[in-house]
Amino acid sequence: MTEGRPTTRARSDEVYVVGCGMHPFGRDDTVTGMAMAERAVREALADAGVGWEDIGYAAGGSDVSGKPDTLVGRLGLTGVPFVNVQNGCATGASTVLAVANALRAGEASLGLAVGFDKHERGAFNVSAARYGLGDWYAESGMMLTTQFFALKTQRYLHEHGVSERALAMVAARAFRNGAQHPMAWRRKPLTEQEILDSPEVSPPLTQYMFCSPGQGAAALVLALGNRAFDLCERPVRLASLALRTRRFGSFEVFSPWLPPGPHRSPSVDAAEAVFRRADLRPADVRVAQLQDTDSGSELIHLAETGLCDHGEQEELLAAGDTDATGRIPVNTDGGCLAGGEPVGASGLRQFHEVVRQLQGRAPGAQVPGAPRVGFTHVYGAPGISACAVLTV
Amino acid sequence: MTEGRPTTRARSDEVYVVGCGMHPFGRDDTVTGMAMAERAVREALADAGVGWEDIGYAAGGSDVSGKPDTLVGRLGLTGVPFVNVQNGCATGASTVLAVANALRAGEASLGLAVGFDKHERGAFNVSAARYGLGDWYAESGMMLTTQFFALKTQRYLHEHGVSERALAMVAARAFRNGAQHPMAWRRKPLTEQEILDSPEVSPPLTQYMFCSPGQGAAALVLALGNRAFDLCERPVRLASLALRTRRFGSFEVFSPWLPPGPHRSPSVDAAEAVFRRADLRPADVRVAQLQDTDSGSELIHLAETGLCDHGEQEELLAAGDTDATGRIPVNTDGGCLAGGEPVGASGLRQFHEVVRQLQGRAPGAQVPGAPRVGFTHVYGAPGISACAVLTV
Amino acid sequence: MTTRLVAEDLFEGVDPMRLVGARCSGCHTVVFPRQDSCPRCADGAMSAHVLPVRGLVWSWTLQAFPPKPPYRPPAGGFQPYHVGYVDLGEVLVEARLEVPRREMRIGLPVRLTTMPAYHDEDGTEVLTFAFRPDPSPEEDR
Amino acid sequence: MTTRLVAEDLFEGVDPMRLVGARCSGCHTVVFPRQDSCPRCADGAMSAHVLPVRGLVWSWTLQAFPPKPPYRPPAGGFQPYHVGYVDLGEVLVEARLEVPRREMRIGLPVRLTTMPAYHDEDGTEVLTFAFRPDPSPEEDR
Ligand SMILES: [Zn+2]
Numbered sequence A, B: 001m002t003e004g005r006p007t008t009r010a011r012s013d014e015v016y017v018v019g020c021g022m023h024p025f026g027r028d029d030t031v032t033g034m035a036m037a038e039r040a041v042r043e044a045l046a047d048a049g050v051g052w053e054d055i056g057y058a059a060g061g062s063d064v065s066g067k068p069d070t071l072v073g074r075l076g077l078t079g080v081p082f083v084n085v086q087n088g089c090a091t092g093a094s095t096v097l098a099v100a101n102a103l104r105a106g107e108a109s110l111g112l113a114v115g116f117d118k119h120e121r122g123a124f125n126v127s128a129a130r131y132g133l134g135d136w137y138a139e140s141g142m143m144l145t146t147q148f149f150a151l152k153t154q155r156y157l158h159e160h161g162v163s164e165r166a167l168a169m170v171a172a173r174a175f176r177n178g179a180q181h182p183m184a185w186r187r188k189p190l191t192e193q194e195i196l197d198s199p200e201v202s203p204p205l206t207q208y209m210f211c212s213p214g215q216g217a218a219a220l221v222l223a224l225g226n227r228a229f230d231l232c233e234r235p236v237r238l239a240s241l242a243l244r245t246r247r248f249g250s251f252e253v254f255s256p257w258l259p260p261g262p263h264r265s266p267s268v269d270a271a272e273a274v275f276r277r278a279d280l281r282p283a284d285v286r287v288a289q290l291q292d293t294d295s296g297s298e299l300i301h302l303a304e305t306g307l308c309d310h311g312e313q314e315e316l317l318a319a320g321d322t323d324a325t326g327r328i329p330v331n332t333d334g335g336c337l338a339g340g341e342p343v344g345a346s347g348l349r350q351f352h353e354v355v356r357q358l359q360g361r362a363p364g365a366q367v368p369g370a371p372r373v374g375f376t377h378v379y380g381a382p383g384i385s386a387c388a389v390l391t392v
Numbered sequence C, D: 001m002t003t004r005l006v007a008e009d010l011f012e013g014v015d016p017m018r019l020v021g022a023r024c025s026g027c028h029t030v031v032f033p034r035q036d037s038c039p040r041c042a043d044g045a046m047s048a049h050v051l052p053v054r055g056l057v058w059s060w061t062l063q064a065f066p067p068k069p070p071y072r073p074p075a076g077g078f079q080p081y082h083v084g085y086v087d088l089g090e091v092l093v094e095a096r097l098e099v100p101r102r103e104m105r106i107g108l109p110v111r112l113t114t115m116p117a118y119h120d121e122d123g124t125e126v127l128t129f130a131f132r133p134d135p136s137p138e139e140d141r
């Protein structure tokens, strides 16, 4: 496989975010997934100051709420190429990748990425066959994502000497940030003790350490080269974006077996690739989004992406370093924990938050000091991760 | 929207097909969709003389038979970026587009596109909500793809003075070609009269004028620039590929209403775009693949793509012009009519056939005279078409 | 026997019953059923628009085999039926056609009617819209 | 009462029952359940490979709420249960853990057993594999 090298591109080959829009996350029975997507797209177009008819290439993703390309029926029948992508939790990143590649390949100079979903209450349904597994695996009660997160976290805490309180600190910060964010679902701050005392779901994880399936939509307008500067006062450069599937020995959901360790996650590969290509280091990041389907995942991802060392998380959290006012603010919008996880929209929510932070117009808690380097990270089944570095 | 212009690319920016593989189409209960996909990929890799670990970017599509990116569990856990796309009948083209754009964008120099599906017997199930329609539409018996094809064909024959016998000629040629093709499903030639006398499904279309949902898989290895010539004696250039969604007033499946005509299909837009970009004319095409979910569709697509004039089809068919030995051979492998339509695989089957024709090694009836320009066309719900021009 | 319409928002009035779509104030596009945004232009506002009851068969076909669910067969079980598009001038509407095969042709004058589609579990007859041959096509046009 | 195994191809032998995976002749990777191709290398051939019956808890958790279908609860209804990975040396296997919460810890020696998972409609008891605390962890290792 070709590995990423630091990329030196002419400005004319760079891709920029020039507009973003978002439908509030949460739960609202009066609005469909497609309607939320339409609103997010219209907001992104207005933000970029362009019309739908200016879009030359579009990509969309939704896990369960309809075929994204049917959005053309709502947005306008311009004939635009519209590709649907589906990569689980990495769907949002896949839409951005599809559009960025198309722009660089010369297919268009202005593109749109949109993601949306509206899930039913409760955990996601799964099909063993769809994952290439026998029925026995689900029937005997081992095919639950919550178990996976708990098993991975349990082992991680043990190996790296992190306490369960760190898990509560992650969730408490998420709800603190969510409380300030107008588009978050959960807006009530919770204390660490409340989080630890909430019902046990799968130890070491309690109820408030898990995000819920929810609903939402987010969209970005992307532009190539100089077009971006014509449209936008402060375009945000997509310095690098990498999607990686798992390598042998990663610890993934729905694994009836694992090889003896070490278990290297695709998050490590994706993060290394984006920092290498952007010619930046994790220490340069001033605002980060990390996949936080649960507290344990965020904790693990902090180290896997290189933002801290393994085992260092508890100290970082206790010192407030990951707060909006800290050294390395994480999930300033409350992440999945406060926003819920509409699978198709979640990755684009991350871009939305980081872009607006870098533009100095965060909807919630603004990171002070005009951050210039942002980072996004998603991770999901069946062992896929996507990271991006964004800069102004 | 940015319209395509004739593209003058340096050879280093051209994308070529350097290997192809296919699992026979049809129905075989002993093999899963994923297993078929694996076989097609391995065959394509062997054909290109490369290993899975050489692939730097992959895209896959399947409508109902699993998450394509889980194929990494069978092919090898190399960490490769693997994007899943889903665009109905245009899924195969979307995989090729995703890979070609990634190669041109500098993501990798070698990529893989794979499509597969294994459908249940009988017509596809539909969900009104998924198409943004009320339940009444399906419940009252109007939400069937077969009706749509029949209604469109009925009107087309009426407007352009084409007889029902032309529909039988299309199917007869498909089965004639299929009979010679080792990977086709239907290998028994049928006379025009047998086709006309088969049970009426939705007039003017009879049973043998419709393709069936089936199973199959196909894969392509794509290479950028000089890499292609290092790998392959006769790489086939992807001169252009365009995907288009419908514009206002096209006549699409599941339309409770239509505006008064004319009804312009996205096939017209996609075909015009690829010929313009490739700087070639429809008359240059020497081997073509047209979406033939039914005889009427192929008939209509012949004219919509510019391969003939509206109303000229019957004459062309009667003269044998669309036979493998004719002036403009169409669906030399028997198309969907003889192959069935595994949605995710069907578009890549088209590429497989055209590539092998242009390389002079067709598995079935070889077009004589070393054809140099090939064409593919798919069309499907919800009003999407993709065309490609391939050259040697 | 109680009856209900297959979907209330498709209809307006009772006797005579009319189909109701929507019309764009910007580009005058007429759609059916009604929807909130114009599929053609971004500018117009959509408002309810009652459709003509008379038109011409624009295309037709037969549904020869029983559709899978969510199709709901009528009380007596599935019988082959005709469907088609009816040209109402400003819009073509897809509908069940209550027209005998021998009379069926593109261009046939037809007018709006209702027909039983299926029965609810509680026995309620569910009516849908259809078009039947128009005995007096020139009248009121 | 008749019993059956949750999936025949996971097991080999009866008394003692063993789990059977597959091992790659090329890179010696051991997988469970058996599969035809090696997930690690392209070269090796996979052949059936009986797994050790003794191991150590590598990670564990509790399933506190009743899973949705396709999970099938036992005859008496859902009761919270433990799952985990057991380190068998050459491979870690995910399994139900029949270990009391107070004894549960990473590193606990366990050995293979079977347990009723659910009942078929005809009353057949369906057994799955599990691990329970190993009273004599040093023996036979
Ligand atoms: Zn309008």
Ligand SMILES: [Zn+2]
Pocket (backbone or CB within 6 Å): D024, D025, D026, D027, D028, D029, D038, D039, D040, D041, D042, D043, D044
């Ligand atoms: Zn091996």
